[in-house]
Amino acid sequence: MDIDRKRTQRDYTLAFKLAVVEEVEKGELTYKQAQHKYGIQGRSTVLVWLRKHGLQDWSGSLPQGARYATMEKQGKAKPRTPEQRIKELEVQLREAQEKARLFEAVIDVIQKEHGVRVVKKPSGKSSRKSSSKG
CATH class of the missing domain: 1.20.5 (Single alpha-helices involved in coiled-coils or other helix-helix interfaces)
Structure with a gap:
């Protein structure tokens, strides 16, 4: 892998993102350990994936179900x-x-x-x- 090249969100497949999220949510790695293990450059990239694809609450405010229900009421939730x-x-x-x-x-x-x-x-x-x- 070319370390000097900056990577973007599009460089990671959905399957890869979901695998990283699953590993973190199972408690096998912290999000920072996952970032280091897989060479993910952005400091908050894994957190963004956790918030978007994860089942746990990574927002720090509402539980996942409540957060989704709130977003759903506001018409912002993706199916x-x-x-x-x-x-x-x-x-x-x-x-x-x-x-x-x-x-x-x-x-x-x-x-x-x-x-x-x-x-x-x-x-x-x-x-x-x-x-x-x-």
Whole structure:
């Protein structure tokens, strides 16, 4: 590769960009390590790719879904491919499963250490008593 020549965004294929984004989002590399590993010259190039193609929030303000929903309402969002939507939903599912495991662990601790019996309500049942006026 010619190091003296400046490269542009067009020099990188979409497949390459997506592979770098995936590597960073999996935690295999930081965006700076990816930049160094692949000889990407621009300081923010990988960050731009992460914001554009990644599933995580790289804006520092809103979660990805909320950011996309906001952009969608403003008419600025590009339609996502089925693969991008699947990836997004897989991340959301993984987060929901982690949250469920956390709640299960908290319930176990409460029951074991404090002797409190926690009864889980079946889904769809309200914890509030309905008052009927007659």
